[in-house]
Amino acid sequence: MKLGKVEFCHFLQILALFLCVSGMTQAELSRSRSKPYFQSGRTRTKRSWVWNQFFVLEEYMGTDPLYVGKLHSDVDKGDGSIKYILSGEGASSIFIIDENTGDIHATKRLDREEQAYYTLRAQALDRLTNKPVEPESEFVIKIQDINDNEPKFLDGPYTAGVPEMSPVGTSVVQVTATDADDPTYGNSARVVYSILQGQPYFSVEPKTGVIKTALPNMDREAKDQYLLVIQAKDMVGQNGGLSGTTSVTVTLTDVNDNPPRFPRRSYQYNVPESLPVTSVVARIKAADADVGPNAEMEYKIVDGDGLGVFKISVDKDTQEGIITIQKELDYEAKTSYTLRIEAANMHVDPRFLSLGPFSDMTTVKIIVEDVDEPPVFTSRLYTMVVSEAAKVGTIIGTVAAHDPDASNSPVRYSIDRNTDLERYFNIDANSGVITAAKSLDRETNAVHNITVLAMESQNPAQIGRGYVAITILDINDNAPEFAMEYETTVCENAQPGQVIQKISAIDKDDPPNGHQFYFSLTAEAANNHNFTLQDNKDNTATVLTRRNGFRRQEQSVFYLPIFIVDSGSPSLSSTNTLTIRVCDCDADGMAQTCNAEAYILPAGLSTGALIAILACVLTLLVLVLLIVSMRRRKKEPLIFDEERDIRENIVRYDDEGGGEEDTEAFDMAALRNLNIIRDTKTRRDVTPEIQFLSRPTFKSIPDNVIFREFIWERLKEADVDPCAPPYDSLQTYAFEGNGSVAESLSSLDSISSNSDQNYDYLSDWGPRFKRLADMYGTGPDCLYS
Secondary structure, eight states: OOOOHHHHHHHHHHHHHHHHHHSOOOOOBOOOOOOOEEETTEEEOOOOOOOSEEEEESSOOOSSOEEEEEBOOTTOOSSSOEEEEEEETTBTTTEEEOTTTOEEEEOSOOOTTTOSEEEEEEEEEETTTOOBSSOOEEEEEEEEOOSOOOOBOTTOSEEEEEETTOOTTOEEEEOOOBOOSOTTSTTTTOOEEEEEESTTTEEEOTTTOEEEEOSSOOOTTTOOEEEEEEEEESGGGOTTOOEEEEEEEEEEEOOSOSOOBOSOSEEEEEEETTOOTTOEEEEEOOBOSOOGGGGOEEEEEEEETTTTTEEEEEOTTTOOEEEEESSOOOTTTOSEEEEEEEEEESSOOGGGGGGOOSEEEEEEEEEEEOOOOOOEESOSEEEEEEETTOOTTOEEEEOOEEOOSTTOOOEEEEEOTTSOTTOOEEEOTTTOEEEEOSOOOTTTOSEEEEEEEEEESSOTTOEEEEEEEEEEEOOSOOOOEESSOOOEEEETTOOTTOEEEEEEEEOSOOOTTOOOOEEEEOGGGTTOSSEEEEEOSSSEEEEEESOSOOOTTTOSEEEEEEEEEOOOSSOOEEEEEEEEEEEEEOTTSOEEEOOGGGGTSOTTOOHHHHHHHHHHHHHHHHHHHHHHHHHHHHHSOOSSOTTTOOTTOOOOTTOOOOGGGOOSSSOHHHHHOTTOOOOOOOOSSSOOSSOOOOOOOOOSOOHHHHHHHHHHHHHHHHHHOTTSOOOOOOOOSSOOOTTOTTOOOOOGGGTTOOOOOOOGGGGGGOGGGHHHHHHHOOSTTOSOO
C-alpha cells in the first residue's frame, strides 16, 4: 500500500493545517512497495513515507465517531474487490474500519492518562477469495494529550516548623504537585507555585515549591503558628491553566530568647519556729516566656544571713524554687532571716546575649514566729547504773529539763508508765530525782529503758520527753546448779574407777571475771562405797565407780548428792542430786534394760500380750456402752403428742379432699365437740419464754363464737411468744367468718345428723360452686340423698 505523489502533498498540507488548529496530527497509512536498488560501491535503501502511526485527540466529546486515518492498498482499484480488516488492541470495541474504503474511526472517548497508545494490525483481503493481497502490517495509534488534569499535592496537607527569630530566606518545607498530563507535549504538565495565604511572613519558590521565611524576627511568644495556602498551576501559570491548592501549617519552634524575670523584687514569709527540718518554707518562681529546655532554670542563694539555715532547690516539673529548712529554727535565738536568691537559665543561646543577662535577682525575708514549745531535756539520753541489791528509795540519778520559751515556765516530771509497767522506779515531780520503788533483779531484767515526761506548769499540754537507760549491776545472789538434767546409768558389769558421768554447772549471776565452780560430795556421801567424784578444775567434775558387781535385783537406783560452790563474794553453794540407774549392758557397754520390774513379771506373759488383753477389754466395754445407749434412745417419748396436738396436720391446698368420709387426716369428733376443756399446752418445737395460765372451760355457745375466740387466742399466743413462728397453719371447718353469702359450708354435722337441708341453690352460684352442687344437689345424678 502506498500514496501517489499528488495525494502525498495534499496530505502534508492537511496535516500541517490540522496541527496548527487543534494540535492533533493524523497520518494516512501508506506502504511503499518500491524495491531497494543497488548502486556501485555501496547499497542504499530508497526513502519512503513513515506510515505506521496515527495520532488521535483525547477526550473527544462529539456525537459522531472520530476520524483517525485511512488505509489504502495499491492493489485496490476502487472496484470493491478489496476489503480491509482490523485487529489488535481496541479493534471493533474502540476502533472500527470501513472494509470498503479503509477509513478508521474511534467510537469511544479516549483518555491518554488511562492508555497512551494502541497497537493494531491491518490487512487487505480479496473479497471473493478472502485471501490476503498483501502481508499483514502493524501500526500504532497514539493518543494526543490535552490539558485535562489539574496539579495535585499528593502529600498534602503539610505541617512544618521553623525556629523563631530566623533570618529571611530560611527554608521551611518543600511542597510538590504532580500533573497527570503528558510532560513531553506542550505545557500541560509544567507547574508553577504561588502563595495565596501567608504573606508577608512566608514566600514560595515558583519552580521548586520551597517555602521560605519572608520576614525577620518572627516571635513565637507573639504568634506561634501560621496557616499557608499554596497554589500549583499548570500551563506555566498562564491563563486557562488548571490549578490545585494545599495547606501548610507552619509552627514557630522556641529558642531561648527570653531571660527569666521575678514578678516581684522582694518576698516575705512567716514560719513557726517549730517547723521540722526539711520542711518547705516557700515556693518562688521566675517567669520565662520560653518553653521546654529553654525555660529550665536553676536557683541559688547568693547572699544573706540564712545561708546555712535554708537551702533552695528547683522543682523540675514547675520550675519553681523551693526553699527548705536545713537547721532547726529558734525564735529566742533569731527572729528573721534575709536571703538574696538568683534565678538563671540553664541553656543560654549565645545569639541572643545582646538581649541582656539571662538571670534575675530577688530578696526573700523569712520571719520566725514564736510558738509555745515543750520543755527540753539537757540530754537526749541519760545512762544510769544501780546495784540489784539497792533498797527501795535508793537514788539512782537525776534528769533536768527547762522551758525554752521566754516565759521559762516551771517544769514538772513524771515517768511514762507504759515504759515502766512494773513500777520499779519513781521520780520526784519537782527535782527530777529518780529512785528505786521496788527490789531489782538483774537476772529478770538487766537494763530498764524508761521515758521521763516533763510538762510545763502553766500549760500541761506542752510535754517534753527524755529517755533514761538504767543498767542493773550484778551481785552474787544465785547459787550454782546442774547445767542440765542428767540421765546417768551404770552397767552391772562396771569395773572400779570407771567414768560414768561428766557434769557441769551454771549460775544466773554474771561476775566480772567469769564463773569458777568447785565440786565435791556432801559429807554423808563422802564415804559411800559405790561412787566417787573428781573435780576437774575447769568447771566440770567426773563421777566414777568405786566397786564392781552392781545388780538390779539388789538396788536399781542410786542417789548421789553433789555439793557445788561458786567463786562469788560471798560465795554461794547448792546441793544437787545425781540419779544413777543400774542397767544391763551389752559387750560394748551400751545400756539395754534398766527396769528391775522385768524380773517380777509372771512367766509366759510378755508386755505385748498384756497390751493385747487390755485392748480386748476396752473394746468389750465400748460395745456394752453403745448397746445401753441405743436402748435408752428407743424408750424416749416422741417429741409431739399426736393425740393432743393437732396443729401440725398438713393440708394440701392443691387437693379437694374426700369430704365426710375422709376422717384419717384429723379427729373430726374433736372438732365437733363444743364442750371440751382445753388445757394449757406449751409448744414442743420451741422453748417458750413466757408461760401462760390455764384457760377456763369452754361452755356451750354458738359455733362461730367458739371458733372465733379459739382463733384469736391462738393468734395472741403466737404474737406474744418471741420464739414461736407465725401461727398460720390452723385450718377451720365450722366457721366461715361473718358476712358470707354462702354462710357455713361445713359438712361436719352430717356425721351424726339426719338433716335434710336443701343445697340446690349451689347450682345458682356459678361454675366455681359446680363441684359442690354436684355433690349435695338433689337432682337425679346427685351423689347423696
